Amino acid sequence: MQPLVEVRDLRFQYDDGTVALDGVDFQLFAGETVAVLGANGSGKTTFVLHLNGLLMGQGSVRVCGVPVRPNTLAQVRQKVGLVFQDSDNQLFMPTVLEDVAFGPLNLGLEREQARTRALDALAAVGMAHASGKAPYHLSAGEKKRVAIAGILAMNPEILVLDEPTTFLDPPGQNALVELLDELPQAKILVTHDVDCARALASRAVFFERGKIAGEGTVPEVVARFNWDRISLHRQAGSRL
Amino acid sequence: MHIPDGFLATPVWATLDVAAAPAVGYLARRAQQGLEQSKVPLLGVMGAFVFAAQMINFPVGMGTSGHLVGAALLAYTLGPAAAGVVLTAILAVQALVFQDGGILALGANIINMGVAGMLAGYLPYALWGAGRWRRQTIFLGGFLSVLTSAVLALSELMISGVAMPAAVLRISLGLFVVSALLEGAITLAIMQALASINPDFVRQPRSGGGRALGFIGLTAIFLVVAGVAIASAYPDGIQKLADATGIASQAKTLLRTPLADYELGTLHSVWLRKAGAGLAGLGLIYGACMLCGKLLARQRGA
Amino acid sequence: MHHVVLDRWSHGESALHRRDARAKTIAVLIFLVALATAQRAFLPLSVCDLGILAATIIAAGLPLGAALKRAAVVLPFTAVFAAISLAAGEPMRAATLVGKSYLSALAVLVLVSTTPLPELLGGLERTGVPRYLLMVAQFLYRYLFVISEEAQHMRAALQAKSGTLRRAVWDRGKFAAAGGALGVLFARSYAHADDIHQAMLARGFQGHFLTLSGRSFRRADVFFVAGALVIVAGTRAAVEAWI
Numbered sequence: 001m002q003p004l005v006e007v008r009d010l011r012f013q014y015d016d017g018t019v020a021l022d023g024v025d026f027q028l029f030a031g032e033t034v035a036v037l038g039a040n041g042s043g044k045t046t047f048v049l050h051l052n053g054l055l056m057g058q059g060s061v062r063v064c065g066v067p068v069r070p071n072t073l074a075q076v077r078q079k080v081g082l083v084f085q086d087s088d089n090q091l092f093m094p095t096v097l098e099d100v101a102f103g104p105l106n107l108g109l110e111r112e113q114a115r116t117r118a119l120d121a122l123a124a125v126g127m128a129h130a131s132g133k134a135p136y137h138l139s140a141g142e143k144k145r146v147a148i149a150g151i152l153a154m155n156p157e158i159l160v161l162d163e164p165t166t167f168l169d170p171p172g173q174n175a176l177v178e179l180l181d182e183l184p185q186a187k188i189l190v191t192h193d194v195d196c197a198r199a200l201a202s203r204a205v206f207f208e209r210g211k212i213a214g215e216g217t218v219p220e221v222v223a224r225f226n227w228d229r230i231s232l233h234r235q236a237g238s239r240l
Numbered sequence: 241m242h243i244p245d246g247f248l249a250t251p252v253w254a255t256l257d258v259a260a261a262p263a264v265g266y267l268a269r270r271a272q273q274g275l276e277q278s279k280v281p282l283l284g285v286m287g288a289f290v291f292a293a294q295m296i297n298f299p300v301g302m303g304t305s306g307h308l309v310g311a312a313l314l315a316y317t318l319g320p321a322a323a324g325v326v327l328t329a330i331l332a333v334q335a336l337v338f339q340d341g342g343i344l345a346l347g348a349n350i351i352n353m354g355v356a357g358m359l360a361g362y363l364p365y366a367l368w369g370a371g372r373w374r375r376q377t378i379f380l381g382g383f384l385s386v387l388t389s390a391v392l393a394l395s396e397l398m399i400s401g402v403a404m405p406a407a408v409l410r411i412s413l414g415l416f417v418v419s420a421l422l423e424g425a426i427t428l429a430i431m432q433a434l435a436s437i438n439p440d441f442v443r444q445p446r447s448g449g450g451r452a453l454g455f456i457g458l459t460a461i462f463l464v465v466a467g468v469a470i471a472s473a474y475p476d477g478i479q480k481l482a483d484a485t486g487i488a489s490q491a492k493t494l495l496r497t498p499l500a501d502y503e504l505g506t507l508h509s510v511w512l513r514k515a516g517a518g519l520a521g522l523g524l525i526y527g528a529c530m531l532c533g534k535l536l537a538r539q540r541g542a
Numbered sequence: 543m544h545h546v547v548l549d550r551w552s553h554g555e556s557a558l559h560r561r562d563a564r565a566k567t568i569a570v571l572i573f574l575v576a577l578a579t580a581q582r583a584f585l586p587l588s589v590c591d592l593g594i595l596a597a598t599i600i601a602a603g604l605p606l607g608a609a610l611k612r613a614a615v616v617l618p619f620t621a622v623f624a625a626i627s628l629a630a631g632e633p634m635r636a637a638t639l640v641g642k643s644y645l646s647a648l649a650v651l652v653l654v655s656t657t658p659l660p661e662l663l664g665g666l667e668r669t670g671v672p673r674y675l676l677m678v679a680q681f682l683y684r685y686l687f688v689i690s691e692e693a694q695h696m697r698a699a700l701q702a703k704s705g706t707l708r709r710a711v712w713d714r715g716k717f718a719a720a721g722g723a724l725g726v727l728f729a730r731s732y733a734h735a736d737d738i739h740q741a742m743l744a745r746g747f748q749g750h751f752l753t754l755s756g757r758s759f760r761r762a763d764v765f766f767v768a769g770a771l772v773i774v775a776g777t778r779a780a781v782e783a784w785i
Contacts, residue, residue, distance in 0.1 A: 054740055074746060082744045088688050089737035092281060094660030094680055101754050106746035111754055118754075134549065134658070136687050150745065244616045246642025247623070250579050261670075268672035276749050277677060281742070282735040284681020289731040291686055292693035296700070296727075298720045308724065317728075329679040333686075336654050336662065337545045339615055339647040344574050402623055402639070403630040429718060433725025441732065 003027040004158055004186050005063055005080075010050060012057030020046040021057060022210035028158065033180075033187040035197035035218055037227055038207030044190045047207065048160050051188075052080040064157060078107060081151030081185075085163040087143035091135040096127065096146050099135065103154040121153035122146070125179060141172030145179065152183070159185045165193045194222055241393040242334065242349055245342025249400035256396070257347030263355050267324035279322065286318060287326045287333075298426050306422040311353060311385040312361030313427050316369075316378070317434070319443055320362045327354035352392040361385030369445030375428060382427030387420040545686065547612075551604055551655040558602040558656045563665030565763035569770035570653045574646055576774045583785035584634075588641040590777045595648050602656050609655065613648035620644070659683050664755065677751055681738075689731055696723045 005028035012021040021043050028034055036044050049055040051063065053073045061068040063076045084090045093099035100121055104114035122128045125145040135143060144164060151159060161180075165173045177199050180187065191197055197204060197218045204221040206214045214224055222228055248256075271283070290310040297305035310330075314323035331349050334340040341349045361381040368377040394412060398404050404412075434441045552559075558566075573591075580587055599609050620643045627636040654662065660683065663676050700716075700723055 049740075052744055054743060074748075077744060077746050082741075084737065084741055084744075086737060088685075089734055090741040092681065092684060092738045092741065094658075094664075094684060098754050102742075102747075102752075103745040105752040105754065106748060115754055132553075134660070135684070137549075154745065242619075244619060244643040245574060245578060245646030246620075246639055246644075253578070264675065265672055268674045272674045277674065277751055278739060278742070278747070278749060280674065280677045280751070281681050281738040282732070283678045285685050285689065285731050285735040285738070287678065287682035288685040288689040289728060291682075292689040293724050293727060295690065295693045295697055296720050296724055297697075299716050325675055325678055326682075328675060329682050332679055333659075333682055336650060337548060337659060337683075339613060339650055342574075342643070342646055343571070343650055344578055344646075397623075401635070403627040403632055403635060405626065405630055408626055425717070426721065429721025430724045430728070433722045434728060437725050437729050441728065 001029060002065065003029050005051060005188075006060070007050070007062075008060040010047070010057055010059035010061060012046060012050065012055060020210055021050075023059075024210070024212055026205065026212065028186055028188060030157075030186055031184070032203070033189060033201045035201035035204040035221075036188060036190045036207065037192075037194075037197065037204055037221060037225070042207040043210040044207045045162055046210075048082065048162060048188060048190055051158075051160060052077050052082055054082075078154050079156055080158045080160060081154060081156035083144075083147050083151055083159065083161040083164060085166055087140065087147045087167075088135070090147045090150070091143055094134060095131070096122070096133050096135060096138070097131040100131075100146065100150045100153050103150055107154060117153045118149075121149040124152055125149045139172075140167040141169070141175060144168065144172075144176060148179070157185060158188070159183065160188045160190070162190045163192065164189065165191065165196050194218070194227060198222075241352075241390050242331075242341030243345045243352075243393055243396065244339075245344050247342075247397055247400060247402060248345055248348060252396055252400050253342075253344050253348055256351050257344070260347035260350045260355070264324070264328050264350060267321050267328070267355070270321035271319075271325045283318065283322055283326050284329070286314065287330050290314065290326070290330055291333075298422070298429075300422065306419065306426065308426050308430070309353075309386055309419075309423050311358040311389070312365075312378075312381040312423070313430055315358050315362040315385075316365055316381070316427075316431065316443060317441055320359060323358050323362070324354050327358055330354075348393070348396055352389040352396075356392055357385045357389030360388035366445050375432075378431050379424035379428045381424070383420045383424035385420075386423040387416055390416040390419070547608075548654055549658070552658045554603050554656065556601065556603045556656070558598065560762075561656075561766050562757060562759055562763040563657045563661045564669075564757070565759065565766050566653055566657055567662065567665060568767050569774075570649050572767075572771055573649050573774050576778050577642055577645055577649070580642075580778060583781050584638055584641065586785060587778060587781045588645060590781060591645050592648075594773060594777065595645065595652060598652050599655075602652070604652075604655050609651060610648070613644060613651050616643045616647040664753070665757070667753075673751075685731075685734065688734070689727070692730055693727055696727055699723070 005026065007024055007026040010021050010024040010026075011019075013019050024043075024047060026047075036047070038044050046055065050057060050061055050068070053068045053070075053076055056068065056070075064079050066072050066075055066079070068076050091099045093102055097115070097118055101114045101118035104117040105111070109117065119128060119131065122131055125148055127142060127145050127149060130138065130142065130146070135146070138146065144167075148159075148161075159180075164176060164180075168176060173193070173196065177196060180200055187200070189197060189201060201218050203215060204218045205212045206221050206225050206227070208225075214221060216224070271279070290308070290313075293310065294307045297307060299305045311323065311327055314326055318326065328350050331341060331346060331354060335343055335346055335349070361384050364377045364380045364384065368374070371377075391413075394404075394416075431442060573594075577591060596606060596610075599606050617640070620640050624636040624639050627633070627639065657665075660680055663679050663683075666676055667673060700719060703719065
């Protein structure tokens with residue numbers, strides 16, 4: 001089976017010379033959900049920004065067989081839907097409907113088609129009732145759903161979510177996990193939320209200093225790199 | 241100073257609305273530089289920044305504090321054209337959402353604060369911002385931006401016949417100078433903070449583009465001064481203009497009344513002449529500086 | 543925050559709310575121009591105009607008292623000049639200043655309380671106002687609350703760090719600290735803008751904003767504008783003829 005995403009020896013350096021990615025190999029297959037774990041600054045976000053060409057480094061990145069290059073960006077960006085950590089920066093249009101329709105309109109759809117796509121996407125995430133609202137009236141969880149709708153409206157094959165459960169309260173996190181579970185697209189979850197990773201991902205990769213230092217199932221990776229939360233090592237009132 | 245509706249005489253607000261429209265159009269085209277709209281979020285967010293920044297108080301002692309006005313700062317970080325667009329957007333939102341400044345008076349407020357005031361703050365920077373006197377230049381720019389806007393606003397009010405006895409005039413001018421000094425200090429403080437956070441935030445002073453806009457700025461100032469002087473001395477001229485632009489004939493009588501009903505006392509005309517002369521003098525000084533700057537640049541460059 | 547209340551009001555359901563943004567804008571402009579150019583019989587005219595606006599507010603389902611209070615934000619500035627005019631022996635001028643500025647503010651308030659600002663700005667699109675400017679204003683309004691919230695946090699932090707701000711001594715340190723805080727707010731705002739741009743690119747932005755809506759002027763809107771013209775001009779003519 002051909003991987004949907006294929007990355008070979010990806011290297012990237014910032015303008016000031018800092019090496020952000022130091023040779024990354026990665027594959028994503030249809031239907032799977034992969035968690036990307038690692039410390040802050042280990043290169044996780046930098047890595048996913050290469051998947052839709054927001055950053056371009058050396059090495060090879062192919063999405064659905066298409067190499068990510070300046071002349072293939074439009075295609076690639078339709079196939080890879082990136083949901084950013086801060087939903088406020090992602091919902092930049094004045095109303096929910098206009099925001100979700102942004103993608104379809106930019107894909108070249110006619111106004112009426114774009115509107116229908118947007119409404120369908122909103123329905124898929126349970127936010128059709130909010131189509132006329134201004135984004136700042138929404139709760140964090142609602143904003144996240146609308147952001148996902150904005151991506152779904154482009155009919156992507158791959159969903160990439162950067163720290164999706166940040167800013168969400170536990171009910172919000174549960175609702176999000178349920179929603180993501182229902183979506184058929186292959187997913188990449190960059191996250192610190194180990195519970196979320198455990199609930200959704202069939203495998204995990206661990207980033208360390210710009211490289212993938214290990215992979216396996218989520219519990220395996222968590223155990224190997226000691227990536228569990230404080231609560232599991234400490235009981236209230238006890239000391240380490 | 242945001243002028244509300246109901247203060248300016250019809251010839252004054254109408255003229256300024258007519259003057260503001262092409263000015264804003266020019267600034268928008270220049271800021272857009274072709275057909276690209278990718279800077280729109282940056283400009284919008286910077287406008288929100290200026291709004292939000294007005295919440296931060298800068299203490300000046302004795303329990304008073306001031307806040308950022310922002311025209312000069314925007315010009316130094318976004319360039320004058322983009323700054324003009326952002327300031328126009330800010331003024332529009334202030335007028336609509338906060339009823340701070342009138343709608344018919346929007347043209348006047350845009351000219352005062354978004355065009356003339358902004359350019360008055362930018363010009364010194366374009367000329368001397370790269371040199372040894374950078375800090376003083378930044379202070380001067382902040383100072384001039386607020387002073388120019390305030391003086392223009394005051395002249396427009398006076399031309400419209402709003403009563404202004406000598407004592408009040410002196411107090412107002414005194415307050416303007418204080419606010420202007422404060423703006424200079426605040427602008428400088430923020431620019432220094434930006435320099436240590438990320439020097440790329442601030443534009444390199446460029447007298448190239450600045451020259452064209454400086455010219456426009458000066459022209460705008462001259463036009464306003466001239467137009468306003470004409471409106472006070474020759475209401476008939478304005479009446480002919482009104483006829484030509486097709487303002488309803490009923491307005492004909494009304495155009496004259498604001499000035500006739502409320503006599504412009506000798507003091508007012510004297511002040512007016514002085515203010516006009518003052519602004520014209522400022523303009524001449526700018527013109528002279530620009531010429532010198534051009535000559536110096538040519539010498540250095542050659 | 544002020545604009546939160548306004549935003550709520552503007553999402554109402556009355557017949558006025560449903561009128562096209564352009565129709566309402568034209569109607570308000572007619573009112574403003576008629577008010578600005580009025581000279582004779584101003585006092586009775588202003589009473590009639592107040593009545594017209596009050597009726598409109600009630601028809602729109604908005605809280606009358608709160609609206610009247612909000613428009614009063616223009617009064618402090620006006621009061622100063624009115625007082626000066628009174629002292630200079632021009633009571634008519636003083637009354638005119640107060641009346642015109644208050645009624646104009648109230649009229650604009652009616653407009654923005656019955657039309658969400660993004661719709662209002664969108665309505666201006668094909669009127670010659672540069673689209674670039676309108677888009678900037680849209681983004682400004684969208685992020686106004688976001689950045690203001692961050693500024694509020696910074697202000698709290700500043701106050702915590704520097705004790706009370708009511709010291710009777712010029713404190714250069716506090717001045718510099720405020721400058722530093724705004725420097726940081728600037729940088730954060732810039733970062734927002736960068737992230738927004740990335741989000742735009744990620745969804746296929748090609749350099750131009752495309753719109754969903756094609757607005758159409760309905761018959762009700764035409765009647766509305768015509769009605770506004772008749773009421774405003776008619777009231778003024780009637781008052782001036784009667785006095």
